[in-house]
Amino acid sequence: MTNAVKKGRKKSRGIVRRSAKTIFAFFYGMPIVWIILTSFKQETDVFSTQSSLFFSPTLSTYRKLLTSSLFESFTNSIIIATCATVITLLVSIPAGYALARFSNKTLGIGLTALIIFQMIPQTATIIPLFQIFNKLGMLDTLPSVILADAALLTPFAILLMRPFFRSIPVALVEASQIDGASSWQSFSKISLPLARNGIATTATLIWIISWGEFLYAVNLILSPNSYPMSAILAQQVGGFGIFWPGLMALSVLASLPVAILFIFTYRLLREGLTLGAVK
Template sequence: MSKRKNWILSITGIVIVGLFLFPVYWMIITAFKTQNEVFQTPPTFFPQNFQLDSFLTVISGGVGQYFLNSVIIAGCATIVVLLLSVPSAYGLARFKVRGIGLMMLVFLVTQMLPATVVLTPLFVVFNNTGLLNTYVAPILATATLGVPFSVLLLRTFFMGIPKELEEAASIDGCGRLRAFLQVILPISLPSVLVCGAISFFFAWGDLIFSITFNRDQELWPLTAGIFNAIGRYGIEWNNLMAFATISVLPVIIIFVLLQKHLVEGLVSGSVK
């Protein structure tokens, strides 16, 4: 009976995963189809005439600049989030801070607010400081929403690390900062990488901040530049899907490389 239950659960899981991944599969195969095959009835589930013209069209259309902009914005936003959230989360986990309950509540509330709530205040601030039409505006905007999430997540992880590790390091002559850099960070590296990946994914998929704070299309990321893949007199679906495939490729690669850290224990093997 247990074996039958395992088979049912496995089949159910495969079906659910297939349903979630089918749109991604359809996007990719559409990018390799001709425009005529895209509208063919009945639809084909694999390209009959495998072609790369749509990718060449998109690449020659300036996707490289959009890709570079996305890398700059997402990469710098991730660095800002980690530089601010990692020491902040460690301090909130190790030291007694007055009003920490209210602070955590405020951080939690910020995660419930849509991006449009902070859009106008940030626009006013960036306009007064001369940061509009620069990379700095979307970087700071996405980091503003990423820092509270990372602090909430990392604080819980740091609280789970035994204090005995730091006490043992202090006996060996390590100060608080050295113990944090040489003992705590290596142990919590999987969690830090997960927060970095989530922050990168959030910044990579940002659209509203980039098009609001940057009127210059030369500074737009892939999410905003994808509109240029739409034809003037109609949507060229194979070109559009080629653009979308290029856009999600870095996310898929990063997720595959970091998937083991998503399930790896935070302090596994740290205390024997």
């Protein structure tokens, strides 16, 4: 096969890849464009064919939404997502390390249990959690949602952390123990620093999922004034219809923290998830 033929095939494959990426970007990007455009429309212009792309933009919907109650919902979402992430990491990091470094029948059963827990529908846990938090006097409080989110995401975080710790060479840990380091020192001074990309990746994913979690937020918090952003979105759907400009504007505002976080952590996420797939 001549070099010209090889170059031609390589060029053809490149064109196919770029075309596929363009098509996927179009189909994924169009809903986002529609959401942003709709947030600047009047309600009468939402389904008008004449004003689908060309219309007089207005900020009236954003002016109505930007109130103190919206900022309170933002604060509640930040508190829930951050606290749930911290609790999840405190449990999943040592658990993931144990599952990666030690091998026995008990840990094998634990790993199987984690996989089974991941298959339990979230809706099946609503009533038990509601009754538990009601008896504890924690219903209609942010800690109830924080603990529920942490319980939901901990198995996922453990399964995500395990490959990162498995990718660390065992020889490094054993060498530190030969030099006199205890198990805790090997974990805290060797394994944790080497797994920092994995920890940051897991923390980012857990925070994003907790930010958008809806089911626990709307069922465990009974006062609309204490709703996070995910539950506030549902209020735009009423018995007489959907206020589309408000729903789309809220969607844009609720997506901003996630978009900003993704922009700053995209490279970290890509490298971390790739590293976690080594073993």
